[in-house]
Amino acid sequence: MPDNWGFVLAAYGLAAVVLIAYWRRLVRRERALETGSRPTARRA
Amino acid sequence: MVRVVGGLTLVALAAGLLMAFGVAPREVTQGNVQRIMYLHVPSVWVAYLAFAVVLVASMVYLARRLDGADRLAHASAEVGVLFTGLTIATGSIWGKPTWGTWWTWDARLTSVSILFVMYLGYLLLRGMVEDPDQGARYAAVLGIVAAFNIPLVHFSVYWWRTLHQPPSLMKPGPGTMPGVIVAALLVNFVAFSLLYIYFVAKRVSLLRREAEAAA
Secondary structure, rough: OOOOOHHHHHHHHHHHHHHHHHHHHHHHHHHHHOOOOOOOOOOO | OOHHHHHHHHHHHHHHHHHHHHHHEEEEEEEEEHHHHHHHHHHHHHHHHHHHHHHHHHHHHHHHOOHHHHHHHHHHHHHHHHHHHHHHHHHHHHHHHOOOOOOOOOHHHHHHHHHHHHHHHHHHHHHHHHHHEEEEEEEHHHHHHHOOOOHHHHHHHOOOOOOOOOOOOOOOOOOOOHEEEEEEEEHHHHHHHHHHHHHHHHHHHHHHHHHHHHO
């Protein structure tokens, strides 16, 4: 069976993009809370 | 503490990548595309773990009305949905070269999609109810009910013999995989579990601070 490296790259690349995007979202919300502006703050 | 977990997570993820691409051998039947397993299987493990935590935290919340338990359930559900989405996407990418299709209404694929939609509904429900206490109560009930789908997902490959292969690792009896592949999987299990702990700790802290700021 061919190695299909493109699929491997797509899977790992997608995971990296999604996980980094989620981490950046958490960090942005933390910074927003620290500066006092709460643009995305939600009820807990 | 969260920073320490974050540092450990980075080291573990680097070790996981090294094991997946540098140590684990090329699989004989599927070739190198099988390396997607080191991402796909730990993702679904974290999803199971996350939803099990939602179940326990929801039961604690209903019994004791602890805000911390509610925040833990909320954070864990969010991270669980993230990893379930990753499981479906990476499974689809793996399915195309090995099964010849991106998607099929196989028992495992269908049940995991239902799991994904149920916890997505859980998150939507939390955002829709105005009264926080009422929202937390409703979410706790849904968090308990939705957890009944986890064994259905796991055992679906035994109950309905369709396209998805049975588990290679989380099954009774002696293992059939070579030790080096099991080791690579285990390192990635640890890395993804640490990533789960890091994300949930950060999210719980955010939820607490947002609640304090809103009060």
